Amino acid sequence: MRLSAIMKKVARKALLLVAAIIIVAAAYSVISGTSNIPEGSLSVKAQAVLNESGCVLCHTKNPQLPFYAKIPLLNAPIVSDISRGLKCFDMTADVENIKANKPLNATSLSKIEYAFDSGTMPPMLFKVVHWKSQPTSAERAVIKAWIAQQRKIRNAHSAVAEKFVNEPVWPIPQAVKTDPRKVELGKILYHSTALSGDGTVSCATCHPIDKAGVDGLRTSKGIRGQYGAINAPTVINAVFNARQFWNGRAANLEEQAGGPPMNPVEMDGGSWDAIAKRLEKDAKLSAAFKAVYPKGFTQENITDAIAEYEKTLITPDSPFDRYLRGDENAISPQAKAGYEAFKAYNCHVCHAGQNFGGQTFEYMGLRADYFNKRKDVGNIDDSGLVSFTKDERDTHKFKTPTLRNVELTAPYFHDGSTSDLSEAVKIMAEVQTGKVPSDTDVKNLVEFLKSLTGKLTQAK
Ligand code: HEC
Numbered sequence: 001m002r003l004s005a006i007m008k009k010v011a012r013k014a015l016l017l018v019a020a021i022i023i024v025a026a027a028y029s030v031i032s033g034t035s036n037i038p039e040g041s042l043s044v045k046a047q048a049v050l051n052e053s054g055c056v057l058c059h060t061k062n063p064q065l066p067f068y069a070k071i072p073l074l075n076a077p078i079v080s081d082i083s084r085g086l087k088c089f090d091m092t093a094d095v096e097n098i099k100a101n102k103p104l105n106a107t108s109l110s111k112i113e114y115a116f117d118s119g120t121m122p123p124m125l126f127k128v129v130h131w132k133s134q135p136t137s138a139e140r141a142v143i144k145a146w147i148a149q150q151r152k153i154r155n156a157h158s159a160v161a162e163k164f165v166n167e168p169v170w171p172i173p174q175a176v177k178t179d180p181r182k183v184e185l186g187k188i189l190y191h192s193t194a195l196s197g198d199g200t201v202s203c204a205t206c207h208p209i210d211k212a213g214v215d216g217l218r219t220s221k222g223i224r225g226q227y228g229a230i231n232a233p234t235v236i237n238a239v240f241n242a243r244q245f246w247n248g249r250a251a252n253l254e255e256q257a258g259g260p261p262m263n264p265v266e267m268d269g270g271s272w273d274a275i276a277k278r279l280e281k282d283a284k285l286s287a288a289f290k291a292v293y294p295k296g297f298t299q300e301n302i303t304d305a306i307a308e309y310e311k312t313l314i315t316p317d318s319p320f321d322r323y324l325r326g327d328e329n330a331i332s333p334q335a336k337a338g339y340e341a342f343k344a345y346n347c348h349v350c351h352a353g354q355n356f357g358g359q360t361f362e363y364m365g366l367r368a369d370y371f372n373k374r375k376d377v378g379n380i381d382d383s384g385l386v387s388f389t390k391d392e393r394d395t396h397k398f399k400t401p402t403l404r405n406v407e408l409t410a411p412y413f414h415d416g417s418t419s420d421l422s423e424a425v426k427i428m429a430e431v432q433t434g435k436v437p438s439d440t441d442v443k444n445l446v447e448f449l450k451s452l453t454g455k456l457t458q459a460k
């Protein structure tokens with residue numbers, strides 16, 4: 001190729017680049033903001049900072065987009081940033097909560113903290129074009145103080161030591177308030193095969209309490225030997241999850257317990273009337289139940305009792321919880337190094353709060369493809385949150401599982417694709433944080449995770 005031809009090619013490329021930058025600039029420059037912090041509570045101030053830094057624009061589902069966001073080409077960078085941004089962090093519910101003056105979940109707090117501390121947000125191009133979006137030091141201070149305040153509301157009753165009060169995770173309580181009479185009945189129902197159509201399956205079949213609340217299978221085996229399409233998470237500490245199931249379709253334990261008895265693959269109980277008839281055959285149980293629930297074995301009462309029992313299935317006093325409460329020697333130096341690695345690798349950005357997860361739904365494979373590289377796992381439901389919300393943008397988002405007792409709850413992930421905790425940790429680091437961890441880091445991380453094994457308060 002002649003020199004002039006090469007020059008022409010370079011010039012053309014440079015021109016295209018300049019044009020691209022101008023288009024992006026035009027797209028972003030219209031979104032203007034002022035960096036005035038309004039008077040008012042910390043929440044009001046934080047809300048303003050999150051708005052003005054563009055966080056709300058790129059990280060909520062229905063942002064108030066400027067007019068040109070509908071113009072093809074001009075909108076390309078915005079559309080792509082919003083779609084990528086939403087994958088990493090969906091703050092739609094958070095924005096509503098801030099407005100309503102409700103505390104934010106632990107995961108969102110960790111994410112916002114990370115974004116401000118690391119200075120990675122808003123993205124460079126957005127900042128260049130829209131320089132006012134770069135948070136000022138006063139704005140950073142507002143966010144820092146607000147996060148500390150929010151965490152204190154959340155961990156107020158956790159007995160966390162003063163020096164750990166602003167950590168992204170905290171201890172679970174020693175007990176959750178329950179009605180002991182209902183717990184007793186719920187325990188019987190949880191272990192009763194009368195809930196299933198042919199009297200062979202109970203909740204405990206798939207969630208045996210003496211095996212950390214899991215069946216140890218890749219996917220669960222239900223009635224008549226049928227296998228389900230997703231791994232069974234543990235029931236232990238499930239009370240601390242914001243919602244239940246991998247896709248969050250149940251708001252709480254009561255609602256969740258209504259699912260399996262009617263599920264044809266799990267218990268196939270027929271109808272709640274049929275279940276009531278089977279349970280009534282036990283005259284002693286029936287009388288005891290009516291004494292507490294005068295209307296007897298209705299769906300509402302059965303699920304209420306089971307949920308009450310599940311609230312006692314918690315594991316306080318794990319070594320790490322004792323450490324957080326101030327017992328320096330409760331965990332090994334290796335586990336301490338593991339906790340530092342946990343934060344350095346950004347695991348805490350998702351596995352946050354008292355349950356080390358359970359609060360939000362996260363895209364599986366944020367930083368490296370997970371699904372195409374995975375070994376064959378057979379028939380698995382990979383859809384995730386979308387199967388509940390019907391919003392395509394929720395595809396492959398799964399409830400972040402709790403990490404409490406994780407050394408006992410293999411196999412891991414919604415597909416049960418590995419039973420090796422070290423491998424699960426490596427996969428997480430690679431696909432969620434984009435880092436390949438050293439062997440030492442993996443060992444320390446695993447040691448730390450083992451310090452999350454607590455003591456079950458309920459005997460099985
Ligand atoms: C112009 C759109 C845009 C704006 C404005 C923006 N983000 Fe982001 N955000 C993104 C994109 C794109 C990503 C994904 C970056 C990547 O792939 O690493 C992201 C990623 C994130 C992540 C995940 C980080 C991680 O490593 O897991 C967090 C947390 C986050 N943003 C918070 C914020 C906060 C807080 C603000 C306001 C200060 C903000 N973002 C402003 C587009 C935006």
Ligand code: HEC
Pocket residue numbers: 190195201202203204205206207220221222223228230231232233234235238241243244245246247253256257258260261265266267306399
């Ligand atoms: C055949 C096996 C099976 C039976 C029987 C069964 N479960 Fe499950 N359980 C599962 C599977 C699989 C999931 C995950 C399903 C999903 O997320 O779509 C699950 C999820 C749960 C969860 C949600 C945990 C979380 O972190 O989201 C709870 C709680 C639970 N089951 C309690 C119960 C109770 C109570 C019963 C009895 C009424 C019961 N299960 C019966 C297999 C079973």
Ligand code: HEC
Pocket residue numbers: 342345346347348349350351361362363364366398399400401402403406409411412413414415424425428429432433445
């Ligand atoms: C972007 C959010 C996010 C980050 C960051 C993250 N995780 Fe996860 N983690 C998840 C989700 C979501 C799952 C469930 C994924 C699935 O089942 O497909 C999960 C699952 C796990 C599991 C398996 C638990 C079980 O019971 O199945 C372990 C162990 C784990 N993560 C550890 C870590 C460690 C260690 C790190 C840091 C190196 C980390 N995670 C970083 C969201 C995250």
